[in-house]
Amino acid sequence: MTDPETLDVTIVDGYVDEPAHFGVPPYISTYPRYAAGALVDAGVPRKQITYHTIDELREDNAVWRDVEAADLMVYVGGMTVPGKYVGGTPAEPDEVRELAWTADGTSIMGGPVRFGVGEANEGASETARDDLDFDFLAMADVEAAVFDLVESGLEGFNDRYRDIEEETRWARAGAFVVEQHPNHPDYLICEMETSRGCPYRCSFCTEPMYGNPDFRPPESVVDEVDALSDRGVKHFRLGRQADILAYGGDGEAPNPDALQRLYGGIREVAPDLETLHLDNMNPITVVKWPEKAREGIRIIAEHNTPGDTAAFGLESADPNVMSDNNLNVTADQCFEAVKIVNEVAGWRPGGDGDPRSGSDTRAASPRARDTAPNFGDDAARRLPKLLPGINLVHGLKGETRETFEHNKRFLQRVYDEGLMLRRVNIRQVMAFEGTDMADTGAEIAKDHKQLFKQYKQEVRETIDNPMLQRVAPPGTILPDVHLEYHQDGKTFGRQLGTYPLLVGIPGERELGSVVDIAVTDHGYRSVTGVPYPLDLNSASMNELTAIPGIGRSTAGDVVVNRPYESVGDIDVASIERFATTKSQEGAD
Numbered sequence: 056m057t058d059p060e061t062l063d064v065t066i067v068d069g070y071v072d073e074p075a076h077f078g079v080p081p082y083i084s085t086y087p088r089y090a091a092g093a094l095v096d097a098g099v100p101r102k103q104i105t106y107h108t109i110d111e112l113r114e115d116n117a118v119w120r121d122v123e124a125a126d127l128m129v130y131v132g133g134m135t136v137p138g139k140y141v142g143g144t145p146a147e148p149d150e151v152r153e154l155a156w157t158a159d160g161t162s163i164m165g166g167p168v169r170f171g172v173g174e175a176n177e178g179a180s181e182t183a184r185d186d187l188d189f190d191f192l193a194m195a196d197v198e199a200a201v202f203d204l205v206e207s208g209l210e211g212f213n214d215r216y217r218d219i220e221e222e223t224r225w226a227r228a229g230a231f232v233v234e235q236h237p238n239h240p241d242y243l244i245c246e247m248e249t250s251r252g253c254p255y256r257c258s259f260c261t262e263p264m265y266g267n268p269d270f271r272p273p274e275s276v277v278d279e280v281d282a283l284s285d286r287g288v289k290h291f292r293l294g295r296q297a298d299i300l301a302y303g304g305d306g307e308a309p310n311p312d313a314l315q316r317l318y319g320g321i322r323e324v325a326p327d328l329e330t331l332h333l334d335n336m337n338p339i340t341v342v343k344w345p346e347k348a349r350e351g352i353r354i355i356a357e358h359n360t361p362g363d364t365a366a367f368g369l370e371s372a373d374p375n376v377m378s379d380n381n382l383n384v385t386a387d388q389c390f391e392a393v394k395i396v397n398e399v400a401g402w403r404p405g406g407d408g409d410p411r412s413g414s415d416t417r418a419a420s421p422r423a424r425d426t427a428p429n430f431g432d433d434a435a436r437r438l439p440k441l442l443p444g445i446n447l448v449h450g451l452k453g454e455t456r457e458t459f460e461h462n463k464r465f466l467q468r469v470y471d472e473g474l475m476l477r478r479v480n481i482r483q484v485m486a487f488e489g490t491d492m493a494d495t496g497a498e499i500a501k502d503h504k505q506l507f508k509q510y511k512q513e514v515r516e517t518i519d520n521p522m523l524q525r526v527a528p529p530g531t532i533l534p535d536v537h538l539e540y541h542q543d544g545k546t547f548g549r550q551l552g553t554y555p556l557l558v559g560i561p562g563e564r565e566l567g568s569v570v571d572i573a574v575t576d577h578g579y580r581s582v583t584g585v586p587y588p589l590d591l592n593s594a595s596m597n598e599l600t601a602i603p604g605i606g607r608s609t610a611g612d613v614v615v616n617r618p619y620e621s622v623g624d625i626d627v628a629s630i631e632r633f634a635t636t637k638s639q640e641g642a643d
Contacts (some may be wrong), residue, residue, distance in 0.1 A: 070132055077334070083247050085226070128161070164193065259485075378453050520577055529576070533558060
């Protein structure tokens with residue numbers, strides 16, 4: 056019998072992306088945190104639990120010694136939703152196999168990898184279940200499997216799901232592991248679970264495999280936020296749920312009182328938090344219970360931080376695809392839900408004065424709330440509090456060329472009606488065992504691959520770009536942009552939050568630093584910006600020419616005629632939205 060107190064354990068995070076759970080840096084999912092808590096609860100000392108990301112293993116061969124020498128190696132990962140990632144690269148199946156081959160001790164894997172793996176993490180693909188040469192594959196909760204495995208002396212376990220009491224204990228006990236994440240503490244956002252499961256049964260989705268919704272009490276979530284906050288975490292996303300509006304209710308109807316206890320409790324235990332965002336909101340909930348939904352959305356917008364996104368799973372605006380795949384919302388219903396979220400939460404904090412006023416959150420003039428959605432020259436210079444995002448999935452049963460036209464018409468209708476979407480997520484389906492799409496596979500997606508590429512580009516050009524100009528017009532302030540990488544003479548970075556905008560800044564600035572940005576121009580899903588406020592007495596030519604209305608000739612004149620006492624000394628419309636004049640000492 057192996058004594059838990061003697062065990063050395065290494066947790067490897069290969070990252071996860073599920074319909075209702077995200078864990079690619081700068082996110083950390085619940086899986087490694089709960090697994091660490093389960094280990095502690097089973098008697099393993101904290102000091103003997105090591106956590107690494109798959110990117111750490113790629114970058115430093117010495118880290119592999121922790122995998123090799125561990126008495127127990129726990130791998131968590133898996134992709135059931137394909138995506139493109141900036142902050143980290145999810146583990147590929149061959150890398151996961153290498154972990155199993157390297158580990159001399161007992162090895163166990165879990166997370167969404169249990170649903171299956173393909174040849175690569177990409178859309179239009181089919182998957183199959185595979186243990187990838189590990190000793191154990193947890194086919195239910197990996198944290199419960201880890202707890203039972205340690206209690207058995209590493210002999211084995213029965214697959215099971217943990218209960219609320221265990222989750223509450225393990226969430227608090229495992230909070231310490233965030234301190235071992237390479238991004239801790241400044242550039243790390245914790246994915247928070249409020250529930251699992253879904254009452255609906257869309258053909259392609261793995262979330263129903265968790266059963267009907269099972270909600271954590273507000274006290275359990277708040278307690279976890281409290282523990283993580285004590286470990287230096289300031290960024291949180293309530294992303295681990297199929298529908299935030301249904302939280303604490305019967306699984307379908309909104310429960311505003313539960314949302315108030317949840318959000319109010321989080322604000323109480325983490326008053327200095329810097330990000331509080333969410334992910335999934337079911338549009339059918341909004342239209343079936345509009346008054347309760349409006350109250351729930353109002354509560355969220357009062358407590359969250361700006362730039363929040365409620366992902367709407369429309370999946371397809373084609374009525375034939377909807378019926379063939381058991382989708383739960385029509386295009387007309389989804390449009391109505393988009394309108395309601397815009398009206399209730401599409402207001403911008405700040406208003407007159409400092410554009411960063413209310414940056415923790417909530418300050419806004421009554422007029423801003425009353426005139427939501429706000430955009431245009433008179434709107435405050437911050438991102439709206441909460442906007443819908445639209446998820447579209449292609450390759451589903453019944454898809455034809457007309458499906459693509461249905462989707463484009465829906466998106467154009469939203470734009471033409473003066474509403475806002477934070478982002479449109481277009482992907483091709485992954486087919487998993489246990490879902491209805493397993494029978495269809497990826498054949499439709501493969502057949503429509505070229506059509507999909509053309510359509511996606513058209514949406515980027517006709518919807519994404521003009522919509523982004525509406526959501527984040529020139530002069531919009533994005534506080535606390537974390538600089539991540541250099542490319543083509545620019546520095547790119549993002550805020551922390553749900554679907555943050557990628558920001559390109561002229562010049563190569565210090566990576567890892569944090570700057571405030573004023574938006575100057577727009578791509579399809581990214582923006583260009585300059586540090587805010589930009590000092591006219593020291594700004595580079597590239598920074599000056601990024602400002603709307605300043606070409607190279609004017610920028611050259613600005614540089615030659617330095618120093619300036621005020622921005623009014625330069626005859627460029629609205630330049631005060633981007634620039635200032637600091638001390639003339641040392642100016643060009």
